[in-house]
Amino acid sequence: MFNKIRADIQCVFERDPAAQSVPEILVAYPGLHAIVFHRVSHALWRSGLKWLGRVLSHLARFLTGIEIHPGAEIGERLFIDHGMGVVIGETAVIGNDCTLYHGVTLGGTTWHKGKRHPTLGDGVVIGAGAKILGPIVVGNGARVGSNSVVLKDIPANATVVGIPGHIVSPNKRKVSPHREAMANKIGFDAYGATKDMPDPVADAINHMLDHLHLMDRQLECITQVLKEHGIECEKMAIPKLADLEIETGGGKGPND
Numbered sequence: 496m497f498n499k500i501r502a503d504i505q506c507v508f509e510r511d512p513a514a515q516s517v518p519e520i521l522v523a524y525p526g527l528h529a530i531v532f533h534r535v536s537h538a539l540w541r542s543g544l545k546w547l548g549r550v551l552s553h554l555a556r557f558l559t560g561i562e563i564h565p566g567a568e569i570g571e572r573l574f575i576d577h578g579m580g581v582v583i584g585e586t587a588v589i590g591n592d593c594t595l596y597h598g599v600t601l602g603g604t605t606w607h608k609g610k611r612h613p614t615l616g617d618g619v620v621i622g623a624g625a626k627i628l629g630p631i632v633v634g635n636g637a638r639v640g641s642n643s644v645v646l647k648d649i650p651a652n653a654t655v656v657g658i659p660g661h662i663v664s665p666n667k668r669k670v671s672p673h674r675e676a677m678a679n680k681i682g683f684d685a686y687g688a689t690k691d692m693p694d695p696v697a698d699a700i701n702h703m704l705d706h707l708h709l710m711d712r713q714l715e716c717i718t719q720v721l722k723e724h725g726i727e728c729e730k731m732a733i734p735k736l737a738d739l740e741i742e743t744g745g746g747k748g749p750n751d
Contacts, residue, residue, distance in 0.1 A: 499571050503530050506572040510594060526575030529561035533569060540565035567601075570617070577623075584612035590635070591617045598624040604646075605629075616651065 507514050507524060514520055520527060532555030539548035548565035556562040560579040563569070567583045570591040575581055577597035583589070586609070587601040599621045603611035613627040616634050622641035627633065634651030645660035653662045718728050 499534060500531055502572050503527055503574075506574050506592070510574045511576060525559035525561060526578040526581075529555050529559040529563055529575060529578060529581075530569065530573055532559075533563045533565065533567070536563075536565035537567070537569070567612075586610045586630070587612035588614040590615055590619065593618065594620045596621065596623040596625075596641070600626045600628070602626065602628050603630075613645075 504517060504520055504527065507520050507527060514524075532551060536548040536551040536555070539545070539551065545565070552563060552565045561575060561581045563581075563583045564585040564587070566585040567587045567589070569583075569589045570593070572592045573589055574594045575596075576594065578595075580598040581595055582600045582602060584601055584603050586603070589601075593615050601613045601615075605611050610630045612630065614630070614632045615621075615627075616632070616637065618636045619633050619638075621627065621639045622643065624642040625639045626644045627639065628644070628646055631645065631648050633639070633645070633649045634653065636652040637649045638654040639645055639649070639660065640654070640656035642658070643656050643660040644658045645655055647660070649655050649660075649662070655662055721728055
């Protein structure tokens with residue numbers, strides 16, 4: 496157990512650039528305190544002293560703001576950053592090298608006994624306020640975004656965001672040529688706006704670009720028909736969005 500605690504201290508240095516020294520970590524990191532308390536309460540729980548283990552975990556909750564049931568199984572080098580509000584249920588299983596931020600819940604969705612809490616693989620990162628509910632499996636290296644609610648299994652190395660949680664692959668998203676051309680024409684960075692956004696936002700922006708593209712083509716057809724009938728239309732360059740902001744004082748109204 497002492498080797499596990501030593502590894503828990505070392506992982507704080509690896510994942511928190513604010514950590515300065517071992518004495519600071521021992522005194523001022525409630526996440527580490529909660530894990531140390533859990534190592535002891537879990538040993539008591541497994542040895543049959545469940546009442547004593549439960550009381551010790553309750554004391555740890557009072558001192559750290561982190562609630563870990565003594566029956567939960569936690570691997571090595573778990574890092575709980577900040578920690579306040581973290582809840583880990585009785586049948587939860589956490590692999591090695593995982594990271595949990597404040598407000599994370601590994602909870603159940605049923606009152607029946609048996610496996611009812613999540614299982615996290617190795618290297619999983621759960622963002623602040625995320626809720627992982629039910630006897631689901633989160634694969635090795637998966638990431639869960641802040642405030643997400645996850646109710647289904649997550650494959651290894653996937654990134655999940657939203658309510659309910661859904662998998663996003665921002666680095667693999669492609670922008671069609673006409674969307675890219677339209678974005679460049681109106682002075683809009685399609686890649687910068689969509690590559691790191693959740694799917695609903697990206698889809699909405701892409702549909703807007705499709706709509707603008709069709710409108711642009713229709714205007715070109717109308718202009719061509721007018722030209723064939725001897726009516727010349729004045730050609731106007733579409734200004735960039737940055738130019739419009741300069742001309743209108745950054746887009747602010749007179750009362751701003």
